[in-house]
Amino acid sequence: MPVSSAVRATEVLLALSMLLQTLEYLRMRQALTVQGLWAWPVQRADIPAGPVQKLLDLLFADRAMHGHLLLRLPVLLLLAWHGSDLALAVFLFASHVLMLIRWRGAFNGGSDFMTLVVLTGLVSAQLVQLGGDPDLAWRAGLWYICLQSITSYFMSGWVKLMQPEWRNGHAMTIFLNAAIYGPLSASSFLRRPWLARLGAWAFIGWECAAPLALLHPLVALVFCTIALLFHFLVFWFFGLNRFFWAWLATFPAILACSAQRVFW
Amino acid sequence: MIEALFLLYFLVLLATLVFKSRIVTGPWLFLLRAFFPNWKFFHATGNVPHLYARWALPPEAPSDLLQWSDWVHVFPRRPRRLLHLFHNADTNLALVQQNLVEHLAADLNHMTADADARALVSYQLVSRLVCQSLQAQQADCTHGQFEVRMVLDGPMGFIQEDTMMRSPVLACR
Numbered sequence: 001m002p003v004s005s006a007v008r009a010t011e012v013l014l015a016l017s018m019l020l021q022t023l024e025y026l027r028m029r030q031a032l033t034v035q036g037l038w039a040w041p042v043q044r045a046d047i048p049a050g051p052v053q054k055l056l057d058l059l060f061a062d063r064a065m066h067g068h069l070l071l072r073l074p075v076l077l078l079l080a081w082h083g084s085d086l087a088l089a090v091f092l093f094a095s096h097v098l099m100l101i102r103w104r105g106a107f108n109g110g111s112d113f114m115t116l117v118v119l120t121g122l123v124s125a126q127l128v129q130l131g132g133d134p135d136l137a138w139r140a141g142l143w144y145i146c147l148q149s150i151t152s153y154f155m156s157g158w159v160k161l162m163q164p165e166w167r168n169g170h171a172m173t174i175f176l177n178a179a180i181y182g183p184l185s186a187s188s189f190l191r192r193p194w195l196a197r198l199g200a201w202a203f204i205g206w207e208c209a210a211p212l213a214l215l216h217p218l219v220a221l222v223f224c225t226i227a228l229l230f231h232f233l234v235f236w237f238f239g240l241n242r243f244f245w246a247w248l249a250t251f252p253a254i255l256a257c258s259a260q261r262v263f264w
Numbered sequence: 265m266i267e268a269l270f271l272l273y274f275l276v277l278l279a280t281l282v283f284k285s286r287i288v289t290g291p292w293l294f295l296l297r298a299f300f301p302n303w304k305f306f307h308a309t310g311n312v313p314h315l316y317a318r319w320a321l322p323p324e325a326p327s328d329l330l331q332w333s334d335w336v337h338v339f340p341r342r343p344r345r346l347l348h349l350f351h352n353a354d355t356n357l358a359l360v361q362q363n364l365v366e367h368l369a370a371d372l373n374h375m376t377a378d379a380d381a382r383a384l385v386s387y388q389l390v391s392r393l394v395c396q397s398l399q400a401q402q403a404d405c406t407h408g409q410f411e412v413r414m415v416l417d418g419p420m421g422f423i424q425e426d427t428m429m430r431s432p433v434l435a436c437r
Contacts, residue, residue: 045385104295104385105298147273166307235348
């Protein structure tokens, strides 16, 4: 995949991912009001007293928060339609960090982190462009996103491999039972120990081998196709729809970096 | 040269899984932890904090004792829909509430013996969650109470649980 196509694909997929996130935030805005569960007057005690706390008081007031989320919608459409520039990338980066603080560091864990990774790649590329070669800037941005994405699979796989409960397949059943769509029915085929073990080993092996995706564009394509299935299954069993879109936004970077054939 | 750098990078990552370092904490590090992702998802089984709550109606006379309901498990379960791939606000809100219970359990673990849990933001948010949840079940309830229990599950289901904390009586109105 050429760098220019990868950049556009990343922008469009990031815009889609953040658009879906923003629509969800708007839907749940009642929970963030003063009467809601996540009332800022309670949460502000997380912030050390000082000017930052006062600034956040202003930014997280109900009306300001609503306005901020509404403003994200046209900005994201602009990103998808027109592409990024420095102001747009910095706004989205700052907006995302603000939302993370509003949700005590993370709303949806890994998907927030990966969205931040893509935004960081975007902002970095825009900043490097100011000093010179845009192609070099985008290559650097894409490599950052690609490495972080590959690292996420690699770490996730190896940390599971080190756990006996994952190696014997028990962990998969335990997590599926505790999931938001759980528990598994008594007759579920996923309760079969051999199947749980096979599934666990398949995903551990695939995740641990993630760096191999950088060896060749075809390997990267196969890797990303399996990743798509993997994230769909994570959504299907655990309800983590944001993970699907957040990681999807990193696939153009993986495909573009593998096509640069730095290893052969 | 590039190959060697990549190899070194992934070897260092593996080393971080084997050699544990000191955990640095702080309010801003907690709030900005997204900048330091460890990418460890669903990695370890073991005791998981679960929230249990009970409610009481207002006493008929001021001298009456509160009549408590049974403990109910405050745990998110939602129906699955394919469309939720695109919009899953309710489920994601329920998941972040479960994370909140996990944060409270972690905060309690790190508390010094003389500290008051009621000062914790996580405690105050969980108290609000409990009152909202109880009032959704019993609109007239005026008092609530909750327990954080550490539950150990196995592949066949429940194995054991221990109560980590019981809250004082909460005024839910």
